[in-house]
Amino acid sequence: MRSKSCLNNLPGYSGRWRSHCSKVTKAMFISLLIFEIGCSTAVAQPYQPVLSGDSIRWNVLFAVCGPPFNLYMTLTGDTIVNSRKYSTISYIFDYEEYILIREDTLNGRLWYYSERKNRDMLLMDLSLEVGDVFYIHHYPDDSTAFHVDSVYFRNDRKHVRLDKARIIQCTDTDTITFIEGVGPNASFFMQEYYYKEMGSIPFYVLCMYRDGELIHVNNYYANQAYPDPCWILGNSAELINNPGSGIIIYPNPATDRLYVKIENNNDTGAVLTIVDLTGRLMATHNLVDNLSGVDISHLPAGIFICKVNIRNRVYSGRIVKMN
Numbered sequence: 001m002r003s004k005s006c007l008n009n010l011p012g013y014s015g016r017w018r019s020h021c022s023k024v025t026k027a028m029f030i031s032l033l034i035f036e037i038g039c040s041t042a043v044a045q046p047y048q049p050v051l052s053g054d055s056i057r058w059n060v061l062f063a064v065c066g067p068p069f070n071l072y073m074t075l076t077g078d079t080i081v082n083s084r085k086y087s088t089i090s091y092i093f094d095y096e097e098y099i100l101i102r103e104d105t106l107n108g109r110l111w112y113y114s115e116r117k118n119r120d121m122l123l124m125d126l127s128l129e130v131g132d133v134f135y136i137h138h139y140p141d142d143s144t145a146f147h148v149d150s151v152y153f154r155n156d157r158k159h160v161r162l163d164k165a166r167i168i169q170c171t172d173t174d175t176i177t178f179i180e181g182v183g184p185n186a187s188f189f190m191q192e193y194y195y196k197e198m199g200s201i202p203f204y205v206l207c208m209y210r211d212g213e214l215i216h217v218n219n220y221y222a223n224q225a226y227p228d229p230c231w232i233l234g235n236s237a238e239l240i241n242n243p244g245s246g247i248i249i250y251p252n253p254a255t256d257r258l259y260v261k262i263e264n265n266n267d268t269g270a271v272l273t274i275v276d277l278t279g280r281l282m283a284t285h286n287l288v289d290n291l292s293g294v295d296i297s298h299l300p301a302g303i304f305i306c307k308v309n310i311r312n313r314v315y316s317g318r319i320v321k322m323n
Contacts (some may be wrong), residue, residue, distance in 0.1 A: 047054060047108035047126055048181035051087045059230045068227040070231055072253060086113055089188060092303060092320060099188055112191050121191035124178040128160050138194040147319060157181050166200040171215050174220050182208050182216045206230050247308050253320035256297040260287055270310040277303060
């Protein structure tokens, strides 16, 4: 004798059997749906966070067809704006400033809070796929659409690259890329400083440190075997931290003491002068040894120009003084 079945084409599929089978089918559907949701939840893992760690620092290069300028961006705390929690990122240009960033690790997104517009600006989205559109804003309220041209992994970090979105026009340094656990390689200033006429952004993340560990090094300067791809010094004069000069100033940034190393310093007439960005003289020091320590504890926090005058030549570069 054929047993009852929940298939329409079998005999006996009527009455209470129809009702019974309907309940069974619904129960099976709900069970499968719960299972699928559970599996999806288990598989969906958050991206590596950008704003996680006791100590985070980004070394950022700024250049607009001229001498490069370096600044440090440091995670300093949290704050609440419009009932939303943001991380505070401080940096020193002419003086200490800060920006506010918030993060969604599930979708790999970062937002920058624009005080001028009083709203969030999307900085990064790792959920984008090839062909998707990302908008970069520029002054005053216009925007340019860029398409994702590639998605790939490097050093176990997801990268999402935008087509034709350049960084530092005159050197054609790199293409804007979202990097998992690091942020946009065009820095957190990306949505405020896109130069439409130049088709580029003048900021470039050189390196990132988390809890004292170097976790990211840029592609452009590292591939050129630059002496220090995390710190690019330069101006219209010669470079201090350049192998040809034989002069190294460290640490940078510095707090209380600065060291000047001069290879083969047989000239007791070498002099270090420190001036602020307005050209005001802040300190002078005679460099009589190959390695000289200079007390800078009296200097306020900020950016200063160091000049080393030796053998009728002047070598200069910027340093950051921190409290």
